[in-house]
Amino acid sequence: MMEPTDENKVDDVVWQMTSDIIKEDDSEWKKRRAVPLVDLKDSNGPGSKTSYFTMYDEGHTRILASLVPDEIIYNIGDYSKRDFDGCLLFGDVSGKVEATSANFLLPSLPGFTDLCEKYNKSGKGGPSRLTQVLNNYIGAMVQEILSHGGDVLKFSGDAFIALWKVTDQLSMRDAVHEAIDCSLVIQKTYGTYQTDVDVVVRVKLAVASGHLVFSLVGNEESSHYLMTGDPIYAIKAAEHKASAGEIVITARVSRHISANEYLINVLPDGLHAKVLGVGPNWRNMQRQYEDKEYSQGQLGKDLDGQTSLLSDTSIISNMDDGTGGPMEDEISPITTDQYALRPAVNLAARLRLKEELRRFIIAPVVRGIDASEPLEYLTEIRQVAILFVNCKVSALVGPMEGIDVADNVYVTVCNAVKDRYGCVNKISNFDKDLMLLIIFGLRGFKHELESQIALKCATECFEKIKSLKEIDEVAAAVTSGRCYCGAFGHTLRREYTVIGLVVNKAARLMVAYPNKVTCDRETFLYSKLEARNFILQEYKPLKGIVQPGPIYEFKEVERTHDLGFSISPFPLLGREQELNLYNTLLKRACTLSQQENKKICNMLIVRGDFRQGKTRLLEEILYSSDPQIPIHTFTLTAADREVSFRTVQLMFLQFIGVPGKTSRSSRERKIKVRLQNRDIDDDLFVLNKVYDVRFPVTKKFDTEEQKLELLYKMFTILSKVCFSMFWIVAIDDADYIDDESWMLLQVLLDLKLIFVLATMGTQRELTTYALQVLKNEKIKIIEMKPIDKWFHVGLVCQMLGIEGVPPELEKTVQIRSNGNPGWIESFLVTLMQSGGLTVREIKRIHAYNIGVVMPPLYMLMRLSKEETELWMDIMEECTYSKKDEEASKRWKIFVDSCRESYPDLTVAKTFQQLKKDSMIMVCFLNAEFKLEDVVPEQHMDVVILQTFDSLTSYEQLLLKCSAVLGDVFPRDMLLYIMSSTATRLTALAVKKLFEIQVLSCARGNFLEGGLNFKDRLVDPNDDLTVKCDCIGLIIEDSCIDLPKYASCGYLRFRSSEFRETTYNLLTDNQKREFHGKAIRYLEKETRRCRACGSGYFSRYMGGGRLDDGLRNKQKSSTSGRKYSIISQESMDTHTDKSSILGQFSFSTTAKKDTMPKNSMALRETVLSGHRSSSTESGGDNFSVSAGTFLFPSGLGLTTINKLKDNYNLTRTFSTFDYSLCTCPLILSTMYSQLIEHCKGAGLVEKIMDATIEYSYVCMENKNAPQAIKVLDEALELLEGPMKDQIELEWMVSLKRGKLFTLLGRARMYLKDDEAYNFFMDALRHYGIHFPTSNIGRSLLKNRFKLNQTMRLYLFPPVFSKSIDEDLAEYCNNVSECLYLLCKFFSSKGRWDEAELAAIWSLSKAVETESDFEVICLGYASMIFIAAVTVQHNLCVALEVFALRTCHRKKTIVESEELKAVAILYNNIATARFLRAELDKAMQMSYPVWRIANAARSPEILLGAFPFLAYGTLLRKQIVEYGNILTEMLYLVDQDVDNSEKIWYHALCLMLHLETGFIVESVEKCNQFIQTEGFEKTVRDPTGKTRLIVCKWLWEIRNENWEAATMWQESAWDFNIVDKGEDMSNLISGLYLLEGLIIYMVNKMDMKNLKASNRADALITSLFHKLDAASNYCALLKPRMWHLRAYYVMAKHNDYKTAFKHLKKAQKVAEKQHNDLEIEWIDHSELAWNNKITTDVLYSWQEHCEEENYIQFNELDSIENLVLYSLPLPIYI
Secondary structure, three states: OOOOOOHHHHHHHHHHHHHOOOEOOHHHHHHHOOOOOOOOOOOOOOOOOOOOOOHHHHHHHHHHHOOOOHHHHHOOOOOOOEEEEEEEEEEEOOOOOOOOOOOOOOOOOOHHHHHHHHHHHOOOOHHHHHHHHHHHHHHHHHHHHHHOOOEEEEEEOOEEEEEEEOOOOOOHHHHHHHHHHHHHHHHHHHOEEEOOOOOEEEOEEEEEEEEEEEEEEEOOOOEEEEEEEHHHHHHHHHHHHOOOOOEEEEHHHHOOOOOOOEEEEEOOOOOEEEEEEEOOOOOOOOOOEOOOOOOHHHHHHHHOOOOOOOOOOOOOOOOOOOOOOOOOOOOOOOOOHHHOOOHHHHHHHHOOOHHHHHOOOOHHHHHHHHOOOOHHHHOEEEEEEEEEEEEEEOOOOOHHHHHHHHHHHHHHHHHHHOOOOEEEEEEEEEOOEEEEEEEEOOOOOOOOOHHHHHHHHHHHHHHHHHOOOOEEEEEEEEEEEEEEEEEEEOOOOEEEEEEOHHHHHHHHHHHHOOOOEEEOHHHHHHHOOOHHHEEEOOOOOOOOOOOOOOOEEEOOOOOOOOOOOOOOOOOOOOOHHHHHHHHHHHHHHHHHOOOOOOOOOOEEEEEOOOOOOHHHHHHHHHHHOOOOOOEEEEEOOHHHHHOOOHHHHHHOOOOOOOEOOEOHHHHHHHHHHHOOOOOOHHHHHHHHHHHOOOOOOOOOOOOHHHHHHHHHHHHHHHHHHHOOOOEEEEEEOHHHOOHHHHHHHHHHHHOOOEEEEEEEOOOOOOOHHHHHHOOOOOEEEEEOOOOOHHHHHHHHHHHHOOOEEOHHHHHHHHHHOOOOHHHHHHHHHHHHHOOOEEEEEEEHHHHHHOOOEOOOHHHOOOOOHHHHHHHHHHHOOOOOOHHHHHHHHHHHHHHHHHOOOOOOOHHHHHOHHHOOOOEEEEEEEOOOOOHHHOOOOOHHHHHHHHHHHOOOHHHHHHHHHHHHHOOEEEHHHHHHHHOOOOHHHHHHHHHHHHHOOOEEEOOOEOOOOOOOOOOOOOOOOHHHOOOOOOEOOOOOHHHOOOOHHHHOOEEEEOOHHHHHHHHHOOOHHHHHHHHHHHHHHHHHHOOOOHHHOOOOOOOOOOOOOEOHHHOOEOOOOOOOOOOOHHHHHHHHHHOOOOOOOHHHHOOOOOOOOOOOOOOOOOOEOOOOOOOOOOOOHHHHOOOOOHHHHHOOOOOHHHHHHHHOOOHHHOOOOOOOOOOOOOHHHHHHHHHHHHHHHHHHHOOHHHHHHHHHHHHHHHHHOOOHHHHHHHHHHHHHHHHOHHHHHOOOHHHHHHHHHHHHHHHHHHHHHOOOOOHHHHHHHHHHHOOOOOOOOHHHHHHHHHHHHHHHHHHHHHOOOOOEOOOOHHHHHHHHHHHHHHHHHHHHHHHOOOHHHHHHHHHHHHHHHHHHOOOHHHHHHHHHHHHHHHHHOOOHHHHHHHHHHHHHHHHHOOOOOOHHHHHHHHHHHHHHHHHHHHOOOHHHHHHHHHHHHHHHHHOOOHHHHHHHHHHHHHHHHHOOOHHHHHHHHHHHHHHHHHOOOOHHHHHHHHHHHHHHHHHOEEOOOHHHHHHHHHHOOOOOOOOOHHHHHHHHHHHHHHHHHOOOHHHHHHHHHHHHOOOOOOOOOOHHHHHHHHHHHHHHHHHHHHHHHOOOHHHHHHHHHHHHHHHHHHHHHOOOOHHHHHHHHHHHHHHHHHHHOOHHHHHHHHHHHHHHHHHHOOHHHHHHHHHHHHHHOOOOOHHHHOHHHHOOOHHHOEEHHHHHHOOOOOOOOOOOOOOO
């Protein structure tokens, strides 16, 4: 072996090899190829007509030429056997090849089949992605072969073979050098390829040389090519010696290599050698080519993957758009430069070889090319049937004779496949074997029974080829499934083929099972043939196929005329209607058969799909027939249709006999005997053809009509003699009735002698005459429908002989079978044979308890009518009339799941076998069974594909793009995806799709500037009409002459199955391309609703939530410490700081190596024309400049004191109104589509972003379950594909924290306590430890409080720092989580933890001041907690800074932000109510009302109404109070339940209690309470409490003691928590307290000490709780002191103390401006001093009567309020 040279030298040599592309003159093209034997004149010469050869033809010819090798082009018409010398290069991109025959087209193992298995099982795209990988890899090698002058002869999945032909200009030595040089470049450049399924693909190469024979096979209709010779066999042996990444040459090749030209290593066998590299004597093969400007870069796009389906300008860009542009039949000129590397393609175009090349291409490809479709458009993932035929040629046959044998085999197969929806794709010979690949189901060749056709075609080919004496062995294999169908290779040299695991499986079966026709389980199921035609084969391992499933040998059983009538022990299921119809028709026919004038229907035809149960129904019908009526049955075969009168012969079989079974003389004798004594012997000859007899002809007829007339006469006589009594004739497969028999059958029906029962399929075509006969009124045709799902479990049990099935099996059968009994039977057979199903014996009660589905007994055995009715009455718990049959079926399916125990009562006594302890047979599924692996019954798919294939290329493209968009889609989006401007062409396509019932109108409304999502329901009857109901549709001028539906703006698929089937045709590349365009369209075109200005969304669609306009920019950044995101929190919570302000003053500009950029960081807010030019000074009516609020000088305490009493500090946001906004609906629709398109495009990061934003939209729409669903999917995505794409673990952790936060929020909305765990997990992933111990919380809370005090009162920040976006997003997310956690703690009364969460949330929110919504919510939670914990001064400070922040918002306020403002203002108003700052609270409550209404937040609006109303009442603004309640009444319908209705009526009663005025009458309130007021669960129970207490108090005041007893228990159950009680409940407590004191006074008067003492105890307890509550709710104090005075007066008769308390109450009321309480205190003082009249004393009670009601708007006519006088005990 030679010494290796320097590595750099080898690289230089390789570079020289790849760069030696120097062009020749065009005139020398023949010198590098053999001279063609057929001299084709250049049609561009003198006298030619250039118009004849159009530009279309030139482009088409080039495409056709790229599908065949050069040897075909140069010798296009030569079918002779041409021998020459040449060098072959064989490449295999997988592992070691299996040592079997027919391996050229047999995919290699283990590499290729393993790769197929990987892609099919890993969810990586299956055959589509596999083909893309191979195209990328092999396409690059093909280009290298072409650049070295090679001719790629064939492709085969993972392999290829190339030829260097020896000519006068290319010696064998040069050819060998070219092949070896090319091999070295391939191994150096493309030797290894890493796939995305962790399989490393390598190429191994073999080179052989010698004498070859090349020949065309076939005929002018269909041709192919073969090459044979010693190099073919030698290269196979050499390839066996090679390993991946190696080059092996044969000994003959070595002879043409000089010493030291290459580094070689001779193998031990001495016949082969490995080429390791170039040697020192290597010589450069300088070769000239045509175009010197050509470079490999021009073909680079072919190496990157498949070309876009829309890339060919011949489909879209040049379509007629109705504006005078190019016509549809025009295409752009195709330059020859792109084919310069392969001159033969240009030669074919110049020689106009289009017609000659067509015979080498299969029909679907030719049709596509003729329609100017790019080959990429023909690329699809299709359901096909694959047939491989392998023929082992006798060893005695030489190479030349072998060509003749191959030609004979090829023609035989082509003739067998012709007119059978198949295409012969390949033929190849390798190692003396011939192998052919036939494909069934390609475009335009789709058939529902393609698997059955493939099996029958395989059998025919097997028998015919086997009969050839030159063939020793034949094997055929058929498989069915989805595979890649499309072009494979390189643009310059490619082939149309099929690739996928289903193809490999067929090849493996063909080799593993010789001398048989075999198939897989899928073919068995799809064929719809009976199981008796299949023989289960012994298991043989198929390399590379892990689970091949059961394998069958197909041997079609010949049908006989004998129907084989048998009685099934099981009842027929689901065919009651057919049986009833038959019995009705038969009874009528028997009754009226002797009456001439009565019309009857005496032929019933049952039509149904293959294996729909027609024969089984026929047998059941005959079984149920009257036994007194004789029956004759027979079945027909395909051969019977070709024999005249065959059916009539079989009908008279019992009387006369039939040809083939009886002799002619016997039949003649029987006819004569039956017609004797009738004097018609001379006319018997007309029966000769009918019964195949030979009576002498005695007459001649002038016309055919005379002969037919005599025939009818004689046939009538014979029929009456034979059928002397009424008969039933049953005919199976009546499709095969010949036309002559149809003619006589009509005569027989007219005679009313028989009743004919026949079955027909739906697949066979009937003759025109037969179709005419079927219109006869005596014939009734019914269509068999699929078996109803209710009967599926019974059918399975019948077939398996068991009594119960697992629910998974029932579900699988119901989903996949389409109600076809034959499919169910075949499926169960394959499941049992593959070990997927086991049958065991268990106790009936055990089966019931574990959920086994057991059909009713009447499905498993024939019961009498009485027994069936008994079963239904007991087990199904109800009976239905016939009208309720459908409802009965629905009930039957679910009734069993409603029982609590096994019903073993009457039924067990009647049916002994149903006892609990009886043993039954039950089947169980294998643990590895997967529903998705079950192949479905595919009738609809075939019909859809047949429709699809009949469309034009543009219509198909339109449908494919539509399928990507979903069931409903806008036209503009469709045109964007198609990149089409051909308006009229699109309209014509849509028009056709409407008319063939594929598309329909989805009723778009374009008047509002977008689609209106209302009125979308479609009337099923109206849906059949072809029309467009779009409103506001603008029709283009070019389409004005077309129907409106041609321009429909919002379309939908009539069938989701059609959309799904069409979508599945797309390859992965096409799906990604279309989905990517859909994403861009949604991002570009999604706009706000018209009410919001139709602009772009700023916080959604990736716009981000960071708001630079909120912060005041600092002129120069301050240097300081820098921290990473998570480490910062650790510092905040676990380390001391030398400066308290350290956490607020450090710079947050992180270094690149410390703080990595988050790949999911949100961009800055884009406002798109929605920015406000000012801070709404005009709308908010500021009385001082905004600068006073934004930039106060001095300490924080000075700022607080200056602004706390400034009413202008409240910004009203009056210019923002989203009350009519429909943006959430738009966003919900958009995000649901966007996520689906992101999934289709494989954009995992975009899916995550869209899912997070979609979850916000879902919760905005109060759809928490949907939010939980999408967030769970996002978590799965994060733990799966996305986790591998994010390099930094902390980024994954932050994403996980965000998802947990949102999940907790959704759970909390559903009142699920699991929300707490989600929030804590979120904080953990954010790097935050929330203390769980009291000490830890106390320490951390005190530190935050100190920092907050310093920030609020001493050094408030004036300028904000420059903030990193990732850090800002992180802080906002943490703040959001803590805010939600604070809400959770508050709802549970855990105030200490809630306070820590609130202060921490606010701290994080203001740290970056980058999200207005988060800041508002942070302030809101902190203000609420401070109010509850009686930190009033802190409340005031927080209010000032919160309201200042609202003024600093310079950009548009989004609806979510406005809602946050409403929450903030509501909490401020509540805090002011608690502090008893009544005027300030009311001043804040009105903006809450307006902002909540503008933000479309009814929960805030309706929650604020009670406080606003109460405050209005305390100020004695009665008319305003009434107006508020009237406004409230308009909004109660927006509430999710009756909470607000309850509040409305409670506030009405409260007005009457306090003032004597009414809004609603007490009677209406009583009516509401009795009908709706007692809902057990309502959203807001405080309203229900108020209503009950007020109702009870009203009855107490009116001394309706019996009525009050009804409400007493509920009212007294009222309780007040120690801390944080809702102010509404505290006010209700005041009313309860008043009622208790009045109740106590009454019991004291009645001397009922027990009741009095009980009331006293309740009063004392309630006073204690209200006293404690008044510490943080000062608003209670005036009424508290008032009632305390009343209690002292009533209980102790202590005037002095009582009036002292009254004075205290009056003083507090005056301080709080509580005008209502002041007036009532004055009234009580006068009443207790007896200084008011009796009329005034009892005025309130008088106005409780209906005739004395005072409406609230009558206040002007009343001087004072009608106040209640608190009664004193009688003894006072």
